[in-house]
Amino acid sequence: MTEPVPIRGLWCAMLTPLGADGDLDHARLAAHARGLLAQGVDGVVPFGTTGEGPSFSVAERCAGLETLLRAGIAPDRLLAATGATAITDAVALTRHALQSGCPRCLILPPFFWKGLSDEAVFRYYANLIEAVGDARLRVYLYHIPQPSGVAIRPRVVARLSAAYPGIIAGVKDSGGDFEHTAELLRQGARLSILAGHEPHLPRLMRAGGAGTICGIANLFPDLAAALLKPDPEPDDEARIRSFLDIVLRYPFVPAFKAIRAAQTGDPAWLVPRPPLRPLSPAERESLFAALQGAGFGIAAETGRRRAEV
Amino acid sequence: MTEPVPIRGLWCAMLTPLGADGDLDHARLAAHARGLLAQGVDGVVPFGTTGEGPSFSVAERCAGLETLLRAGIAPDRLLAATGATAITDAVALTRHALQSGCPRCLILPPFFWKGLSDEAVFRYYANLIEAVGDARLRVYLYHIPQPSGVAIRPRVVARLSAAYPGIIAGVKDSGGDFEHTAELLRQGARLSILAGHEPHLPRLMRAGGAGTICGIANLFPDLAAALLKPDPEPDDEARIRSFLDIVLRYPFVPAFKAIRAAQTGDPAWLVPRPPLRPLSPAERESLFAALQGAGFGIAAETGRRRAEV
Known part of the structure; x- marks a missing residue:
């Protein structure tokens, strides 16, 4: 070593x-x-x-x-x-x-x-x-x-x-x-x-x-x-803040996992370990809508469809 | 079973x-x-x-x-x-x-x-x-x-x-x-x-x-x-409260262990596991003095002497 x-x-x-x-x-x-x-x-x-x-x-x-x-x-x-x-x-x-x-x-x-x-x-x-x-x-x-x-x-x-x-x-x-x-x-x-x-x-x-x-x-x-x-762009810092403002409306690990599931199209990512719970389909839908509204291009449509299997 | x-x-x-x-x-x-x-x-x-x-x-x-x-x-x-x-x-x-x-x-x-x-x-x-x-x-x-x-x-x-x-x-x-x-x-x-x-x-x-x-x-x-x-005696409830009033001035597990060490004359009882720390000799002395003042007959003198080994 x-x-x-x-x-x-x-x-x-x-x-x-x-x-x-x-x-x-x-x-x-x-x-x-x-x-x-x-x-x-x-x-x-x-x-x-x-x-x-x-x-x-x-x-x-x-x-x-x-x-x-x-x-x-x-x-x-x-x-x-x-x-x-x-x-x-x-x-x-x-x-x-x-x-x-x-x-x-x-x-x-x-x-x-x-x-x-x-x-x-x-x-x-x-x-x-x-x-x-x-x-x-x-x-x-x-x-x-x-x-x-x-x-x-x-x-x-x-x-x-x-x-x-x-x-x-x-x-x-x-x-x-x-x-x-x-x-x-x-x-x-x-x-x-x-x-x-x-x-x-x-x-x-x-x-x-x-x-x-x-x-x-x-x-x-x-x-x-x-x-x-x-010399980071002021926009980048604003972007991170806007991402966190949206995501932290939810328990953050399930929200991160939902986004990962959407990005990869792999619903296995949705699930955290107890006591954490996966976001519900409705929560995912509102999370993804807010993120897309803020300009975060996750593969939400595809991801959500596959993730709901 | x-x-x-x-x-x-x-x-x-x-x-x-x-x-x-x-x-x-x-x-x-x-x-x-x-x-x-x-x-x-x-x-x-x-x-x-x-x-x-x-x-x-x-x-x-x-x-x-x-x-x-x-x-x-x-x-x-x-x-x-x-x-x-x-x-x-x-x-x-x-x-x-x-x-x-x-x-x-x-x-x-x-x-x-x-x-x-x-x-x-x-x-x-x-x-x-x-x-x-x-x-x-x-x-x-x-x-x-x-x-x-x-x-x-x-x-x-x-x-x-x-x-x-x-x-x-x-x-x-x-x-x-x-x-x-x-x-x-x-x-x-x-x-x-x-x-x-x-x-x-x-x-x-x-x-x-x-x-x-x-x-x-x-x-x-x-x-x-x-x-x-x-039909518990009102005195017994007051006694428990007075005991807790004294003990809870200290981290309670180390305080309980200090009392147990004093009661048994066995200093091995003094030590909790990290992150808890044993009471210091000065803390033990003031704890025992307060308890004795409130009428709790722990074998403090003997216990303290042995416990300080």
């Missing part, structure tokens, strides 16, 4: 396809990853939030990562999401990623307990890193308090980075608060700061950020890539 | 003891369960919230249940906590409980996603029950929105109970809102309604509730039992 390059550019928080039995669809997962890389995405993250990671068991997540590697996805194009509520599970997932040749791991804080102190968050990651016990590990801290209920504050990031230099490699900031992101950039100058909230990308890149790990890359990688350019 | 009797009376949400290595301490777990039953507790629940269930892997939780059975705890004194964010994990834990002779399972809703609709919560439990596919299963729904972030509304309970009569056996209501509990009693007359918030017990029992699954039973089972009597 060579020294892993810091993550930069456009990374996709991959949607996770399911078979008719509700199990992980390994063939579609591999094909989706290959397709994204062919479209110019710099790397893929299986089993993040957009990928419904916490809805899959440790064994399923390990098998999914192995599938991607067997499908020829290079380890330096992979960031393994290895967080879990049980530290024993997070350690097992992280060790498995390392053993598979993927030293870069995106790690959620444990998300059952609420009101954790900064000290508790620091100690959790410290315990995890020490339990994994592998200097090759590269941790990307995952700040997404909306579902996790646990914030990773910039001062915790700075403290972890000082305690584990090299191992703490970056932060995915999906909190949607640019002040938080800006403070990360000030406190963690050596780290890859990646935004999950796409409209922040132009500001992030001007301020020295590394790029994005985002969900929109599943659907419109060019649109996300446009925001990473040195 | 005989038809499981509905859960009634005083059940203990067991604390989970750890060894010096942070692993589950099987011998202390078995001894604690036996001790509780010897003190008159009607049954025990391993790996609930007080037992830090989501901090343990599926394999650890299965092994803990097996330990209790091997230690001679009768299956009808056990309620297995089998919820998990991945439905595949929840199915595996629930099947394992059934295969072990424990058909009664306390099941958290999946707690990563927030803002789930009633339909999503209903469908999740329906999918889980159908995936387990065993008519012997007895589900106790676990409403504890403070950490889980997902409410189980009375109308969802009623709908599940109508769809799976017999299988839906009860609700543990730890929300601390007696109006919610009262609505459960109105809508789920055939179910065992168990309160997690101890001060509600006298009102619950007058209104036809079944009893409690509570954490205080780890420490003062007599105090919790007193509130289940037909």
